[in-house]
Amino acid sequence: MNGTRRRRSYVAAAAAGASLALVLTACSSDDDGGGGGDDASSSTDCAAFEQYGDLEGKSISVYTSIVDPESVQQTDSYIPFEECTGATIEYEGSREFEAQLPVRLQAGNPPDIAYIPQPGFLASIVADYPDVVVAAPQAVIDNANEYYTEGWVNYGTVDGTLYATPLGANVKSFVWYSPAAFEENGYEIPTTWDDLLALTDTIAAxxxxxxxxxxxxxxGDATGWPATDWLEDVLLRTAGPEVYDQWVTHEIPFNDPQVLTALEAVGGILKNADYVNGGLGDVQSIATAPWNESANGIPDQTCFLHRAANFYQANWDEGLTVAEDGDVYAFYLPGESADDKPLLGGGEFVTAFADRPEVQAFQAYLSSPEWANAKAAATGQGWLSANSGLDPELLQSPIDKLSFDLLTDDSYTFRFDGSDQMPGAVGADAFWKQMTAWIAEDQSDAETLDNIEAAWPASS
Incomplete structure (x- = not known):
């Protein structure tokens, strides 16, 4: 199972009925609309679905690593498409997705559509099964070019051909904190990396x-992934996006001196006994502290800062308010200067293995604002999209709204999670394990990077 799915922990919808009501309200109208579904609900405006035609009696299979409870939110978001076109979506979520998808492709039993959570995995699928994976149809290409930035389109493109469009998105360049503690102590949100270090020193004193x-x-089996995010975020800040891209694609070795500089900067925080690990123990306790519980000391002020993605909000106690004036919130992890704005994130990609009209129609729907809005309404919090057609008013969490603002702000330079783009032997194995040894065993910076470099496949 890949790191992206393991590391995501979303809040389930409060009730399936409430989610469904939100979905239908989001597209409600007095018009009967078009579309092929004879029994489409009168509360659903089907005008936007006329382009997909009459798909009555057709079915589309979807295979994904998104399982319960998140799968309920997924299937709720398909309801408008099913009602307006007459099609049926057959959804299958599996915790063994990454292991089983190649098996199914090899056996000649591919799903119609799969949600691939790693651009690197997508590239390997295209390389290994070129006659099975299907290039995106024109309707999907048009949506991609209209509603997504060039960077997001490129992540779903292999050798110049668009195969996949983003499903969901997340922002990882955040530092969680307590607004009340900051106000009480007169702390200000840092706008540069040096400001962040100065704030750290002030809190320590x-x-x-x-x-x-x-x-x-x-x-669990993915222990170490949060440390990889630290290195990726800091490398973007110390070396810049071009070097980051070269590192991810192995144009420069994993143990390049610029990467060593970044890891040393990470160690300046995570291996500094004066800075960590509030409420949990010493430096080595980082290796054994569950990532989804590691910020629990912030409300109690046993610690004050925690670097984690927007989806960490799902792990706060239900009694806490996540808001700029609430119990906990997050600020952007600053760059070296206020004008330096790298942004690390991740997501999943919709990939097709069939070119039947109903499959192409559903793939187009998943790349459209209509789906993004239906999904946002069905989810409640902990999900967002990089689709510029998403109505931000449907995002019910302040941190999701902030994430959307950053993703759609051209002044920020977005880069996808590096480990998710690397070969599995590196990004989902050696990188995790060696970063764990770096913390747990106080393994040196150089040895850690050398070991990961040695794991890079010779053919990659």
């Missing part, structure tokens, strides 16, 4: 019995 930072990288 003000609270000698606590620690500025808390962190945890334990995540």
């Amino acid at each position: 003000d609270f000698p019995d606590a620690k500025p930072w808390c962190a945890g990288i334990e995540s």
